[in-house]
Amino acid sequence: MAKVITSPVYVVGDNIDTDQIIPAQYLTLVPTIPEEYKKLGSYAMVGLPDELYPTRFMAEGSTEAEYKIVIAGKNFGCGSSREHAPIALGAAGVEAVVAESYARIFFRNSVATGELYPYESRERLIDICRTGDIATLDFDTDTLTVGNQTFSLKPIGDVRPVIEAGGIFNYARQSGMIPSKA
Amino acid sequence: MTLTEKILARASGRPRVEPGDNVWVETDILLTHDVCGPGSIGVFKREFGQDAKVWDPAKIVIIPDHYIFTSDRLSNRNVDILRDFAKEQGLPYFYDVIDDPNGSWKFNTEAGQIKRQYGARYQGVCHAALPKLGHARPGEVLFGTDSHTCMAGAFGEFASGIGNTDAGFILGTGKLLVKVPETMRFYLEGEMPPGVMAKDVILWVIGDIGFDGATYRAMQWEGPGVNSLDMDDRMTIANMAIEAGGKNGIFPADKATHTYVSERTNLNGTKTDYNPVELDKDQKLIFDKVYDLSKLEPTVAMHPNPGNRALAKELEKVKLDRAYIGSCTGGKASDFVAFAKVVRGRHVKIDTYGVPATSDVVQELKATRWDTQSVWDVLVDAGVTMTENASCAACLGGPPDTFARLNAPLTCISATNRNFPGRMGSKEAKVYLASPYTVAASALTGHVTDPREFLS
Incomplete structure (x- = not known):
């Protein structure tokens, strides 16, 4: 099945740690409780410094971001093991992050939860893209198109079916690794 | 094979593993706390059913420690979720905040932050408490829902942080799919000179390799220099493997390890037998470097990340608003004793807060006497605001009423382990990481200070 998303992108720098994605004070919210899951989404990226990010990820009073794609530099999601980080982004409506590299636990949590696709770029896209640019992410060709430029991303491979x-x-059940729910 | 490979091979029932192999390993201990426990339990129940039973109650350790001494309603509730689960599942190793197994936790704001508000079983910071309670054993596999779970690598085990979903999977099955990491070796020679602590060693190394320099990798510590490091020192170093992006940090188990572990397992009645792994002669390493401990100097990680290295003596111009000592990495009894040595008979110049990692540390500092005074009183007399309520406290900010949280754009020097923007509260605050010696000396002067001038 073809899978393509088109959305404005939100661009962040290198080393965006989990405190910037979801500050620790909001970890009181338990992601498996539906209303608290939604609340986590409303705080996504609120830890980004105001002076570096004058365009805020989440519009004032909103619970869903207009950005389905986040473009990031190196070492995205470093710091804590909080699964609240990919969950907050997913709950805010983010479907994919395209970063130069990831911290290990963030990548793993993104896949384990199925909240978002952690793509790796080959170029330093944060120097090319601007927040608000419209981009199209094609999962079948592993490419990101911004304006008239198309960038080839590192294939997401075995991770895609798990997130899908x-x-x-769900993946372990579908593939018979663990029994179906009674 | 390296230490990590040997442990993962055994835990996956294979004769050998190679870096990059994906293997299902059996978990010896799953550790969780009040911030990620409720979500992990939620995943477990959602996926395995409301009436499901955990794979092995004796292998689950639950230590509430993060947001305890706060009036935040959800935080108090989260401790109650842990208690309900422990009761329902018959978990022997739940270290509750309160004594009543049918009670509920509510922080008493009026009683304040300073005086003890916990019961007899409460411990404090999970990574500091876990080995003290006899749950860390050489050769084992420990997963924890916290990035600093890697601290237990000090005891020769594979210890790594995971998310709630993976923890929920372990709760039901005892298993986890793990990619075998490549190993980096840090070969230590010599002994630390006066004024230098284990914290300086790890800050120096992270500055060297970069704070993503060990991403997806194991950091293995070896060499004659390791013998001069006591278990607290090794814990400080292993704790911060994650600050270089590492999957785990690991020390070989030696006589000091075995003495500590057998004492602690006997004391708390936990499993006493274990099977350590020994160092192989042929190890495939992705990085191998010798560090001479005797050459190190007091080291600081500047705002805004743990790899932003400088020497304390180079930063004398950095003015400070606050000093903080506490956390898993910097709140052990030995950390406070080091701090007290510097401030004894002197007085701090800036707001200085101390949060012992565990309830044992509080007792030990009160019981240890220097002449007529306890170490606790030495600290208090020097102007340090000490709380008896052991917890993670301001190390990771937490709810706004958390003790010593940076609620304004302050510059703070801290004996903790992480200093990304917003880590200790305000996202405009600046945090400098340093050893307890350096934090103490800086508290006395109000600017970043090399502690050696106070230790002669």
């Missing part, structure tokens, strides 16, 4: 299934539990 909705995370490791």
